[in-house]
Amino acid sequence: MFTDTHCHLIAPELRFRLPEIVAQAAAVGVTGLLVPSASIGDWDAILQLRQPEIRAVAIGVHPWFADEWRQETEGSLKQILQQNTNAWVGEIGLDFLHDTPRETQVSVFRLQLQLAQQFSRPIIVHNVKASAALADIIRAEKFTCGGIIHAFSGSLEEARVFIRHSFKIGIGSLLLNPRAKKVHIAAQSLPLNSIVLETDSPYMQPENRNTPANIRQIAEIVADLRGISVQDLAAVCEENWCDLVAKSS
Template identity: 55%
Template sequence: MATLTFTDTHCHLADPALSARSPDILAEAQAAGVCRFIVPAARQADFAAVLSLAERPSVLPAVGLHPWFADEFSDGLYSETACILQGNPRVWVGEIGLDFIRAADSAARQRQLDVFRRQLGLAKAYRRRVIVHNVKAAAAVAETVKTEGFGYGGIVHAFSGSLEEAQMLIRAGFKIGIGSLLLNPTAKKVRQAVQQLDLRDIVLETDSPFMLKDGVNTPANVCRIAEIAAQLRGVSTEEIAVQTEKNVDALWDAV
């Protein structure tokens, strides 16, 4: 059988938990067949480190403000993001989105929505894909994408919702990021989604260095996620690898 290759479509390689031993992390990933990495920022302070990683052709960067930090949004951040997008056609917009568990009241939700709209507007203006954080907000994500007329797609990462929510997001133009939740046998919703979604709508991720209770997550774990997805679907890991890589290929190239 040919060597399987994978992409980790969401890994925070600029996070200190990984960047401190970046050569070892990347070598372990390569040894496991994980050869490409989509690396988002979470806040403005991350931008420079994320962009420096993108000097490697195997790394696709994204810059944006995570909804947890919506209060940090400013005209300066908007302008810097626009400048980066204008100067580098490989850069996506992310990690952006909505997290209605973290938003404790209607004012906080509105702030997240306003920031999400502004960043979608940038992605639309520069024809870039987006990486979307969605927690308990699938309907709002889909509606905002529709209202803003954003049509360049991207990935809704670390999916944890219902099958119906996944299908809603797919109709809005997104691939569904299946990640480290799959390593938890009790994560019933994401396991159902993996079993029932069209494989053409799925990509794989780790959300490294996060999501593991007992240690630091790394991109090499994409292989474990692929193996569990294959078991749940009753197919080979090779089939999972081949199709999910085709899905990433369709996103990776410039719009």
């Protein structure tokens, strides 16, 4: 069994054929799904998802939409976390290539990190050219609940910093690009107990149709790089998932 730890199921490309998408994934052994939000407008639709394959949802404000945050947003997110024990916080983080002001991104990330700590929830972290800033904030906020560094594409040194703070490293669709050398190095070299698999579907592959079923292909590449079986990789990834969930129990 594999879990796609990052799939945007309410995106129109997936939402309007969800039974087909879920069945295709299950047919290749992808039977668990984690569904993150991006903007406040996603929250209600994600909370209404009822597919039994959804192991958790993540509610939060993506750094691209950080300027949507209002004073009442904090109260709304707090209420959702109170009422939904399987809700993580995400997709949150920093994107220093985006035109949303950095100070706004940092402020909104800090507020959400504090709520995640308050409710003992893992987080899903969006990170573009911001590893040092993210690590500094996580340390400063004394965040201990861990989570997933989504769509990792950095160096082994960057990954190890996050691993020391109880995060798993999301290995995803970038691995399907043979030119993505850093991702291949990470998939091959990081401790097995520090990785999880994800697609970021329907994104990351604009020329193709990206769905949770692609976890199978990603897993086969990782297993080949590590010299292990797909079945052994699945068992380790499941242990890693359970480790994350235990932080919120």
